[in-house]
Amino acid sequence: MPDQPGARNPAAPAPASSDATSDATSDAAPPRPRRPWPAPLRRLVEANVAVVTFLSVFSALLLGGVLIIVTTPAVLHALANIVSSPGRALGVAGSTVGDAYSAMFTGAIFSPSSLGHAISTGHGWTATLTPISESLVSATPLILAGIGVAIGFSTGVFNIGAQGQLIAGALAALYAGFAVRLPIGIHLPIVVLAGAAGGAIAGWIPGYLKARTGAHEVITTIMLNYVMLNLLNYFLTTRPFQQPGQSNAISKTMPSTARLPHLFGSGLRVNAGLVIALVLVAAAWWFTRRSTLGFSFRVIGLNPRAGKTAGIDARRVTVLVLTISGALAGLAGMASLAGTDYFLSSGYGGNIGFNAITVALLGRNRPVGVLLAALLFGALEVGGRNMQAVTNIPIDLTSVIQALIVLFVATPVLVREIYRLRGTGDGSIQLSTSGWGG
Amino acid sequence: MAINDQAHDGARVRRPRSARRSALVAVLSASALGATAVSAGVASASSRTTRAARVAHASPFLACEVTDTGGIDDRSFNASAYQGLQLAKAADPAISFKYLGSTSTSNYTPNINTFIAKKCGIIITVGFDMASATQAAAKAHPSQKFAIVDFTYTPAIKNVLALHYDTNQDGFLGGYLAAAESKTGKVGTFGGQDIPTVTVYMDGWVAGVRYYDKVNHAHVVALGWTPKKVRTAGSFAGNGLFTNDFVNQTLGKTEASTLMAQGADVIFPVAGSVGLGAAAAVKQAGAAHYMEWVDTDGCISAPQYCSLFLTSVTKGIAPSVKAATLSAAKGTFAGGNYNGTLTNGGVSLSPFHDFNATIPAKVKAALVSLKAGIISGKISTDPDSYPAG
Structure with missing residues (x-):
């Protein structure tokens, strides 16, 4: 719907201008029976990025609820008798879904009762703050890897290799951790830089391959994921990396001087990795919006030909983007290693590298958007854990919810139709790309 | 813009109806909200009563399992440990149990912490991967009881029962049976990962094949694992086939097909649910191709392939987890290290099921005397004790 550019920003003179557009099509003659809502309110019911995203999350949670209902035997049993006792059937369904989501909330944000207890007695603050701390911990690597992937996407470079770059960063950070003995003030920065460097190298390789040979980065980055995964398995059973006295595939542990310090005492695991992530969100915003290099990245992303005509070296940009993207993913690997895990084992990183892609899409490739998306995903994961522990509903439900959110965000037309939103600022996911193989 | 134009036309022509519709939507959504509120009220009330009821008639004891990244239905040690919890509940209805799955190694510590906060009577962690997370949690919470599957702590930890199994002992019996049943003179194995808990099986299995050759002057060759010639005691090093995965069944199919292409007619996968792929390949290969299952009795955990399984080389995770849970529930829990052997029944060869008659x-008598020999220590399960192939 590109022909109504004004709808995205219905700013100060919005009523007039948007009336003009609608009246132009609807013949203008009869005055509307009542004035539409005042601008700020109306903006809420019009389709825009924030509204569509919010409704996508809402819809995903709603469908998740349906999923809970149809997969819980007790609920199905109650629903089977819905004709004879409808109240009970709805009650059981409602309580099951309600219990699940309230467990998710208390596990991810805070539990009201625990907060009340902490406020009234002054004790138990650690327990009260643990859920939010855990959510931040699980969001931290997603933020870092997410902005890495997003910078690639907005430059038209599909970096699917965040997983491999994350492992490369973690391996480099681990090596920097155990190979030298230094005071924390020097050691920790070296570990952080090593993580970034490891990821940067793993990102530079596909960048160089693309610039030199035209090999498509989707293929090379995916393949490098497997290379890194198996390289990790190899290192874990090899002399300098393997935990001494162990024949299992487990690495040495990070010395205390190479660990990211906890921000709020040892009881809460939230650590300096979060600070690094937040600083880099700000840096990424500045870079993409304010810097010359970032501008040339965007130009190449929006229109490579125009960029080339304007004298931007597209090859250099490709190499740089993948290197930066890889460095950020490497920092994500470093942040988990030095922040919470302190050792590596096979399959390190789980799905973080792939979730980062989802987070970048949900955040629409903007640093602040990625930050919010990562916080949401982190909270969903931690909340899902509590949900399973309390209600026995498998944590896999959270993956389904995450997938549904992205599905809805990717089809804004659907969201608009379901909720009868006006306006066309659809907030769809826009990938700047010159096309597959471009 | 076709859609939008239509919408505008519709709005102009049938405005009253659309207004009514939006009013209806508003009412509906309002009533829906009300209903949610009501049902939420019902929810909390009913859940409160059920919770109260639960507390009243049962369940002061909660047993909790944290799986490793293989997941709860890996048909291997995670599933076995969970089965142990089910057995414990069957033995003592006052026990209830829960589990938390881990999708990455980063989940271990938060999963354990979640269960500590839920006041679990015992927390079962599965796999050496979780050893350091378990150790750290045990140190931070000295009154919390733990049991860890497939690990030994040196020195032992007071509030952790480390469960370890000498699966080379029953692996030896399995290897002997495989060699005895092979018509082609070749048998094959592959592992999920080159780690001791896997290769200990393969070491014993290969030793069993070599032992068969030695006592029967036969020439059965074991493919897929060559134990290293000189090893330190307790290490299970060598070269072999590994899928580096415990989940992807396609890999199991590939490895089994490779082994069968080289002439092996008995396959022993040591790779969790990857073995199901091997079973599919063995079934496809048709008559006179057999398998041995690992960890659990395959005729129970994967009954669709029971007709292929000569036997299963099992590891008594379920019984030992059950025992640990019951002891914790009774208050007789003692930490330390437990070692499952043929002697204490911690490891064993499963019944022959479909092959009992064939x-x-x-061979059956030989297996019985072999078992006695291993228990008494007269027969070594070290492959180095016998000439290779």
Whole structure:
């Protein structure tokens, strides 16, 4: 719907201008029976990025609820008798879904009762703050890897290799951790830089391959994921990396001087990795919006030909983007290693590298958007854990919810139709790309 | 813009109806909200009563399992440990149990912490991967009881029961049976990962094949694992086939097909649910191709392939987890290290099921005396004790 550019920003003179557009099509003659809502309110019911995203999350949670209902035997049993006792059937369904989501909330944000207890007695603050701390911990690597992937996407470079770059960063950070003995003030920065460097190298390789040979980065980055995964398995059973006295595939542990310090005492695991992530969100915003290099990245992303005509070296940009993207993913690997895990084992990183892609899409490739998306995903994961522990509903439900959110965000037309939103600022996911193989 | 134009036309022509519709939507959504509120009220009330009821008639004891990244239905040690919890509940209805799955190693510590906060009577962690997370949690919470599957702590930890199994002992019996049943003179194995908990099986299995050759002057060759010639005691090093995965069944199919292409007619996968792929390949290969299952009795955990399984080389995770849970529930829990052997029944060869009639009595008798020999220590399960192939 590109022909109504004004709808995205219905700013100060919005009523007039948007009336003009609608009246132009609807013949203008009869005055509307009542004035539409005042601008700020109306903006809420019009389709825009924030509204569509919010409704996508809402819809995903709603469908998740349906999923809970149809997969819980007790609920199905109650629903089977819905004709004879409808109240009970709805009650059981409602309580099951309600219990699940309230467990998710208390596990991810805070539990009201625990907060009340902490406020009234002054004790138990650690327990009260643990859920939010855990959510931040699980969001931290997603933020870092997410902005890495997003910078690639907005430059038209599909970096699917965040997983491999994350492992490369973690391996480099681990090596920097155990190979030298230094005071924390020097050691920790070296570990952080090593993580970034490891990821940067793993990102530079596909960048160089693309610039030199035209090999498509989707293929090379995916393949490098497997290379890194198996390289990790190899290192874990090899002399300098393997935990001494162990024949299992487990690495040495990070010395205390190479660990990211906890921000709020040892009881809460939230650590300096979060600070690094937040600083880099700000840096990424500045870079993409304010810097010359970032501008040339965007130009190449929006229109490579125009960029080339304007004298931007597209090859250099490709190499740089993948290197930066890889460095950020490497920092994500470093942040988990030095922040919470302190050792590596096979399959390190789980799905973080792939979730980062989802987070970048949900955040629409903007640093602040990625930050919010990562916080949401982190909270969903931690909340899902509590949900399973309390209600026995498998944590896999959270993956389904995450997938549904992205599905809805990717089809804004659907969201608009379901909720009868006006306006066309659809907030769809826009990938700047010159096309597959471009 | 076709859609939008239509919408505008519709709005102009049938405005009253659309207004009514939006009013209806508003009412509906309002009533829906009300209903949610009501049902939420019902929810909390009913859940409160059920919770109260639960507390009243049962369940002061909660047993909790944290799986490793293989997941709860890996048909291997995670599933076995969970089965142990089910057995414990069957033995003592006052026990209830829960589990938390881990999708990455980063989940171990928060999963354990979640269960500590839920006041679990015992927390079962599965796999050496979780050893350091378990150790750290045990140190931070000295009154919390733990049991860890497939690990040994040196020195032992007071509030952790580390469960370890000498699966080379029953692996030896499995290797002997495989060699005895092979018509092609070749048998094959592969592992999920080159780690001791896997290769200990393969070491024993290969030793069993070599032992068969030695006592029967036969020439059965074991493919897929070559134990290293000189090893330190307790290490299970060598070269072999590994899928580096415990989940992807396609890999199991590939490895089994490779082994069968080289002439092996008995396959022993040591790779969790990857073995199901091997079973599919063995089934496809048709008559006179057999398998041995690992960890659990395959005829129970994967009954669709029971007709292929000569036997299963099992590891008594379920019984030992059950025992640990019951002891914690009774208050007789003691930490330390437990070692499952043929002697204490911690490891064993499963019944022959479909092959009970076809396996010769002579072989069965040999297995019985072998078991006695291993228990008494007269027969070594070290592959180095016997000449190779």
